[in-house]
Amino acid sequence: MIDLHYWPTPNGKKVTILLEELGMPYNIVPCNIGKGDQFEPEFLKISPNNRMPALVDHAPADGGPTISVFESGAIMMYLAEKAGRFYPQDIRRRYEVNQWVMWQMANQGPKLGECGHFLRLGDKQATSRMQSAASPTRPTGSTVSSTIGSTTAVISLATNIPSPT
Numbered sequence: 001m002i003d004l005h006y007w008p009t010p011n012g013k014k015v016t017i018l019l020e021e022l023g024m025p026y027n028i029v030p031c032n033i034g035k036g037d038q039f040e041p042e043f044l045k046i047s048p049n050n051r052m053p054a055l056v057d058h059a060p061a062d063g064g065p066t067i068s069v070f071e072s073g074a075i076m077m078y079l080a081e082k083a084g085r086f087y088p089q090d091i092r093r094r095y096e097v098n099q100w101v102m103w104q105m106a107n108q109g110p111k112l113g114e115c116g117h118f119l120r121l122g123d124k125q126a127t128s129r130m131q132s133a134a135s136p137t138r139p140t141g142s143t144v145s146s147t148i149g150s151t152t153a154v155i156s157l158a159t160n161i162p163s164p165t
C-alpha cells in the first residue's frame with residue numbers, strides 16, 4: 001500500500017489525480033502545513049525539504065524494502081513507472097515527458113504559486129510582475145501555447161499529468 005503525505009494544495013492534487021487515473025490504491029496521511037506537520041522529525045525523514053507531498057510505498061515493484069519519495073514530479077514519475085502507464089519507455093518519448101515535468105516544477109508551478117501568494121497579500125506591484133511572468137505572452141505561458149499543439153506526449157495543462165503512452 002502507498003501512503004501519501006498530503007494536504008489539498010495544487011502540488012498535492014497533482015499526485016492524487018494521477019493516483020485516481022491509475023486506479024492505484026493509496027492511503028492519505030494528512031500533513032497539515034498550516035499547523036506545521038511538515039516540520040515533524042518523522043516527516044522530515046521522508047521529506048527533508050519540509051514540503052508535502054511525499055510518498056511512502058510499502059510494496060515497491062522490486063519486492064524490496066519500503067521506498068519513500070518527495071517532490072511531486074518525482075512522485076508522479078515513480079507512480080507512472082510502477083503502473084507502466086503515462087510514462088513511455090522509449091528514450092525519445094520519455095524525455096518529452098521528462099522535460100515538461102521539469103518545466104512545470106521549475107517554472108509554471110512556482111510562478112503561478114508566487115502570483116497567488118502576492119495576490120492574497122494584496123501586493124499589486126508584485127502581483128502584476130508575477131502575472132506578467134506567467135502570461136501567455138511571456139515565456140512561461142507562451143512555451144506551452146506554442147508547443148502543446150504539436151506534441152503528443154507532454155502534459156495536461158490543467159493537471160500536469162503526462163499524457164497516455
Ligand SMILES: N[C@@H](CCC(=O)N[C@@H](CS)C(=O)NCC(=O)O)C(=O)O
Nearest residue numbers: 009011033038051052053071072073
Ligand atoms: N517542488 C515541490 C513543492 C512542494 C511545496 O511547495 N509544498 C508546499 C505546499 S504546496 C509545502 O509543503 N509547504 C510547506 C512549507 O513551505 O513549510 C513539489 O512539487 O513537491
